[in-house]
Amino acid sequence: MIRLGYFVRTSFAGLRSSPVTTAVAVITIAVSLVLVGAFALLLANMEELLGRFGDDLQVTAYLEDGLSAEQVNELVRIAHTVEGVQAARIVSKPEALERFRAGVGQGSALLEGLGENPLPASLELTLAPEQRSAAGMARVVGSLEGLAGVSELASGQDWVEGYLRALALLRGIGWGLGLLLALATLLIVANTIRLAVFARRDELDILALVGASRAFVNGPFLLEGLLQGAVAGAVALALLYALFRLVLPGFEFGLALLLGGVAPRFFEPHEMAALVAGGAALGFVGSAAALAGGGRA
């Protein structure tokens, strides 16, 4: 009975009849979505980083100087028996020095003054894939602690735990911010639609008079809200992309700190669709809230 053509025609006419109000609503939703979207993008990149670093996570056991070859071999044998250890490799003192030189580049001249190699030999333990987490590392470190010949144990455990905490905090802030912005956006959309209803009250009275059902009267307003939200979602997406391409490169240092040199990625197509759909949903729900409780015509 209800014709989509009428809804679409009436919705567009409504949007055209109040361009300023419509623009304010679209911009407001778009700004909210940009903020939430930026947060989501940051979190997605940080989570990805954690996933990539997982492959490199390892435990290093620094060995005391002066161990015999038998003692070192025994340590390698013990390390292999520890649950979660996939591979164990000895890094000799000269090899450690070589790595250090390669790592610091020109700064290696500092080492020239040292009479003897100060770097210890070490045992590098690669973790089995299922153990590549803070808990996995903690388990391996716990098994090796107190072992004769091991002077110190180092792992990325603290770093991973700190990173996860930061990620959880950011996620919490993101959710809180998202909810607050969604609420504010809903109120703004609801008010925009209320204004539109008020501006067209004569028309609505007449529609009610000639027997229009509530769905027929409300439909165009719901579609208006949905369209406003979807357009705002697309605008937010374009703004985010512009920020990503034009502004982000200016913050290389901060990015390197957060993402450890991993190139940041933009949203995947399904994530872009979700952002636009989120905007449309905000617009629709805002309109529905504005129309709820309309009394007997």
Add this chain to the structure above:
Amino acid sequence: MSSGNSRGRGWPWRRAAPSPVPASHVAADGAIQIYHVSKSYSAGNFALRDVSLRFAKGEFVFLTGPSGAGKTTLLRLLFAAEQPSEGQIVVLGRNIARLRASAIPALRRRVGVVFQDFKLLQRRTVEENVALALEVVGTPPRVARAKVFAILKQLGLQHRRYHHPLSLSGGEQQRVALARALVNEPEILLADEPTGNLDPGLTLEIMDLIASAAMRGTTVIVATHQLEIVRRYGKRAVRLEAGSVSEDSVAGRVRT
């Protein structure tokens, strides 16, 4: 006594109470039955008081009386814009006092309404204004266009169909409103001072059009304070004073 809209808008999960209207009173030929209806907007202040009336199908009735007598209130009750504070109203077999909000549109599609101030949409053309009544019932556009053209032709407005209401005379605007009210072929036509804004020549023109609807079987109720019109048509006239029926007559003779 309750005042205003005392009843909720109806809960779908609640079973309706049995109708207090006696079945014998819902006559087969009765388009509208009004039983002891009162309407008050504040305690002790009655717009209508204990009104009982019955209008047959195809009947042409005038509601007369001075301003504030309750004519408009009675009409508003008949198209379910308001509910009675007391009493029962049965319109086309539906009890207004117990009608759910969701059932009102269906009733209004069977009742055409015309007002003194025309209530036309100024931003829409004559054709679009009339088509509105067909759009809400989902009439296909091609059928709607044909129906709108036919009713506009009948009312002598076909050449004005692409004009906007503000470019029309008062009489033409009221004819457009009439076209909108009649295009769905309603069983009841309610007109609230339909000629109140028109000069005498246009008044007769509009009244003749309304009377012709009654001749085609539509129950017509016209609220007016212009007694010369009532006299001219010699139809049933119900006079309201201070919210009560003070006289119910046909061509000046009191009905029994």
